[in-house]
Structure formats: structure tokens, C-alpha cells
Amino acid sequence: MKLSSELKALQDRLGHHFDAPELLVRAVTHSSMSSPTRQDNQRLEFLGDRVLGLVMAESLLSADKDAAEGLLAPRFNALVRKETCADVARQIDLGAALKLGRSEMLSGGRRKQALLGDAMEAVIAAVYLDAGFETAKDLIVRLWGKRIHQVEDDARDPKTSLQEWAQARRLAPPKYELVKRAGPDHAPIFTIKAVLDNGESEEATAGSKRQAEQAAAKALLSRLESA
Template identity: 70%
Template sequence: MKLSAELKAFEKRLGYQFQTPRLLNEAVTHASMSTPNRDDNQRLEFLGDRVLGLVMAEALLNLDTKASEGQLAPRFNALVRKEACADVAREIDIGEVLRLGRSEMLSGGRRKQALLGDAMEAVIAAVYLDGGFDAARALIIRLWGSRTTSVKEDARDAKTSLQEWAQARGLEPPSYVLTKRSGPDHAPIFTIAAKLSTGQTASATAGAKRAAEQDAAAVLLAQLEQEK
């Protein structure tokens, strides 16, 4: 299987040339485009998440040999979470080469955080399977760049930050409620409301529940900041 012209251009942006083009083709194929003869990227995403985790754990240990587990954990979470993967994916424009079904195309799938993050993890797995762990490590360290060295001890995702905000004020932990689900089964869209016991709430929509929860928490945190 040969790569299309757009995937060859993507290889240059990625900084890695595949010996087995099939792996890259699979990495950029969303479940909405899978067929009996065309695999999607879900299995690669599963593997890539683990490869990314190992590389980041190793990098953080080497960067700060005296850091405790309590210091390393939030840094690690900030570097491997879906938002970070999606940010890197945008920098190398994975969205341009994603293979999506019609419904995902129409709903803006090329810009969705969850799809971009998943595709980034799948590409990492493809490089790992094609070139081995050293190739995957080199790719990750290069693409994540200064994120790895500049991540702060107090790095928190939005849900964690919102929970800590509530706890600091003696409130119950935030709740997350699914208020709407739309789209086909292979590409659902979730709307989640983040709620505080004070009655304050904010909603967000994404292609994965986890991403929608994070986005809703971020919106609510922004609202709380404006109310100060």
C-alpha cells in the first residue's frame, strides 16, 4: 500500500518516514470510515496511549531526579491528557489528513479535540510498530518539545482544578450530567453539564464524554474567575 500525496506531506511534518505505509493509513482512519477491508485507528490509539505514557514517565524521571511521586504525577497527567495530544496534533495538522465518514465531516470532525487526540496517539503507535521504541521516543520528545521541560508541578486538568476549587470552599465535588447525545452510534456527540452544589453550571459538547466533561469544567472555571 502506497501513501497518498497528502500523507507523504504529513510524513514530512511528522518528521518520520514509514517503512510500512499501511500503519500510517490505519492511524489516520477514524471508526466512521472503517470497513471490513479497512481498519480504523482505535487499536492503535490504545497502544499509543501506553507508549506515550512510558516515554513521558521516563522523561520526567530523567529531568528531575529528586522529584517525588506526588510532584511527578500532575506533570505526567498534564503531558499525556487528551488536550495535550490534541494540541500537538494541531501543530502538525493531523486534521488535514484524517479519514472521516460523512457525518463526522459535516460535524467538524477535523477540529474535534477528542478525534485529534486519538489520532495523535494512533500515529505514535504506528511509529512504534514501524520503527521501534527508540523511534517513538524520539518522535514524542521532539513533538512535545518544551512542554516536557516547562510543565509545572501544579499542572492540573480542568476537572481536577474545579474539584479543588469546590473543596477549598467546603462544597461538594462537582457533578457531571449528560444532557444530550446526538449523532450516529459510531460517532456520538455528547453534551455534558458541569454543576456545583451552589447551582452554578456550564455545558460543553464534544465527541467523547471525557472531553466534554473537561471542556465543561474549563468553561465553569472561567465563569468563576470572572465572578471574582
């Protein structure tokens, strides 16, 4: 099978050239482009999620040989969640190679977190099927890079941590206010303010309300803890 220039470039960014290039084509094909003769990436996503999970579990055990399960679990969740997979997908510009139907294309599908995260997992599965577990493991460890060793900070959920900070000081739980929504419907940008009873607040902007809330909580907590 002859690959498009976008997929050839993606292979270079991945650092893996496929013996079975049809696997890569399938990995980047969204369900909006599926047909009786063209498979989408949903089954590969299912498999890739499991391969990623095993690699991350092994990596965390190796990185901290004394950590208890209670510490490992949130670190694991931070490394395999869709947001992280989407970040890695953006790092290799996976969105540029996605095969999307017209409606998804027009609604900004190449930038959507869910689509990018799913496609990243599908690509992992494609590499696994093409070259085996060790090659897929090497790919994951290389692409996730410093995230594996810096995951302790990422594993702390900012909203939960801010709520705990407030409760410890007998304050009500923080509130999250929508300050502004901008951008087109297919690619909205939200500005959220995290507010405490004592008047402390911080704002943050992101492509989803959840991300903006997390970012605002993180910014406020960081300032409060350094004061």
C-alpha cells in the same frame, strides 16, 4: 503503497517518513471508514497510549529526580490525557489527514477532541511499529516539547484548586453557569461563568462545557491569587 498528498505532508510535519506507509494510513483511519479490507486505528490507539505513557514516565523521572510519586502522578496524567494529545494533534494539523466517514465529516470530526486525541496515539504506535521505540520516543519528546518541563502548572486541576481556595475561606463550592451556547450542533461553543459566594466571577469560552469550566476556574483563580 503510494501516499496521498495530505499524508505526505503529514509525514513532513511529523519528521518521520515511513518504511511501511500502510501503518500511517491505518493510523489516520477512523472507525467510520473501516471495512473488511480497511482497518481502523483503534488497535493502534491502544498501543500508542502505552508507548506514550512509558515515554512520559521516563521523561518525568529524568526531569525531576527528586519528585515523589504523589507529584509525578498528576504531571503524568496532564501529559497523556486526551486534551493534551488533541492539542499536539492540532499542532501538526493531524485533522487534515484523517480519513472519516461522511457522517463524521459532516459533524466536524476533523476538529473533535476525542478523534484527534485517539489519532495522535495511533500515529505514535505507527511510528513505533515502523521504526522502534527510540524513534517513537524522539518523536514524542519533540512534539510534546515544553509541555514536559512546564507540566507542573498544567497538572493543577483548576476546578479543584478553585474549590480548595473557596473552602479555605469558608465559602461554598464554586458554581458554573452556562452563559451562552453558540455555533452549529456539530461544533458547539460554550461560554461558562465560574461564580463564588462572595460575588467574584470569571467567564471563559471553549468547545466543550468541561473545557470552558476549567478555563473559567483557571481565570478566576489566577485573578484571586494575584490580587
